[in-house]
Amino acid sequence: SNYYLWSGMTRIPGSDRYYKYIKFILGALIISFAIWLTPHNLPLTSQEVGEMGGSQYHPTLKFMGLMPAKNAVVNLIILSTFFSFLLYRRGNKSEVVPISQQGRLPQIVISLAGLAAIAIVGQYALSMLNLDPAELDLPADRAHYFRTVGYLLAFECAMAVLAVVLALRDHGKLAQGLYMAVTALSVVIFLGVYGFVVMEKASPFLRNIAVAQFLQLISCIILVTAIDVYLFRGAKELGQLQWGKMTVRSQYALLLLTFVITMNMGLMGFIRSxxxxxxxxxxxxxxTSPWSYTPSNYTMTEMVSLAVLVFMVGVAFMFWLGGIAAKNKAPDKPTAEADRATPEPPAPPGPSAGG
Incomplete structure (x- = not known):
């Protein structure tokens, strides 16, 4: 999806000034995907296990296979994709429009978006500060792990207030950058590392950290989007979008994205069973029924792949039929006016009477 957005920027005049950010986004995506794909325990032979000192876990990469690392990089992938969307959206916009000059509506919408972001994060901050360790079957001395997350969420709320104030005072880009940076540092860096500590000392609380990461991410998307809508509302355009000017590779990426999403939906649906x-x-x-049976992952992968293949063949067949219908469409008949013969020019005048 990121590659398709980047390819789409090639048809937007003025978007080339944002190309310099793509390599950093791509680097973050590659590293994040590699960590997300890293297994905790490696499928090794007995010889390989012996060479690793009798352990099935890699001495360094084993940490990348744990949930704290995966939660952090998944949120980083979402933030990176959101940043790509922002670059795509403002590709042909020249200068920002001061929000203070756009009337009352932007002030109301941005303020409401800020309140929504604060409500989303703040209510969970209160629950973390008041959470009883006994509810998670933990001793009372583990409560400070809860309070740390609660204070972090409260700080996120304070940054949301600051972002709204900056946006209303015509510092929208600074507000967006500040809130996205704070969210990224909190969700990816702090809670990503803190998750390992919690996993060792208060493991049941790890799922609460995942919820805190998700809520901060959602609040960031809501507030930053609201600011961006009015930041470039009515801004001067550098040129019209050149529709149809897309790279061939982007179409393959779009098709591959269709396969990946369909496969992912099918396999994730099997997780519960x-x-x-x-x-x-x-x-x-x-x-306890005698016919109870849960298929293996291998079997379900085959079944989902077959279902995806049948679906894609059906879609291709419909496009093929549409192409045939377009080719066989009869051309429009010429109008009656076009069928009429051109009238003959008038005869030249005869010789004069006195000639």
Whole structure:
């Protein structure tokens, strides 16, 4: 999706000034995807296990296979994609329009977006500050891990207030950059590293950290988008979008994206059945029927791949039929006026009477 956005920028006049950011976004995406793809325990032979000192875990990469690292990089991927969208959106815009000169509506919308961001993050901050460790079967001395996350979320709320104030005082770009930077540092760096500490000392609290990361990310997208809408509202355009001017590679990327999303939806739908095993409700109601069966990941991959292939063939068939219909469409008949013969020019005048 990022590559398609970058390819789309080639048809936008003036977007070339943002090309310098693409290499950094690409680097973040590659590193994030590599960490997300890293398994915790490697599929090794007995010889390879012996060469690693008798352990199935890599001495360094094993940390990349844990959930704190994966939660951090997934949020970084989303933030990077959102940043690509912002660059695409403002590609042919020249200068920002002062929000103070756009009337009351932008002030109301940005303020409401700020309140929404604060409400999303703030309510969870309060729950973290008031969370009883006994609810997670943890001793009372683990409460300081909860308060740390609560204070971090409260700081995020304060940054949202500052971002709204800066935007209303015609410093919209600074407000966007500040809030996105604070969110990235909090979600990816601090909570990404802090998740390893929590995993060791208060493991049940790890899912709460994932929720805190997600809520900060959503609040950032809401507030930054609201500011961006009015920041370039009515801005002078550097040129018209050149529709149809896209690289061939972008179309392959779009097609590949379709396959990836469809495969991902199918396989993620199997997760519930795969995790429950032979339970209807895990730990409560067991499936004791003689025909109970949960297919393996390999079997489900084959089935989902077949379903995706059939779906794509069906879509291609419909496009093929549409192409045939367009070719066989009869041309429009010429109008009656075009069929009429051109009238003959008038005869030249005869000789004069006195000639």
């Amino acid at each position: 795969g995790l429950r095993g032979d339970w209807h409700i895990f730990g409560v109601m067991r499936d």
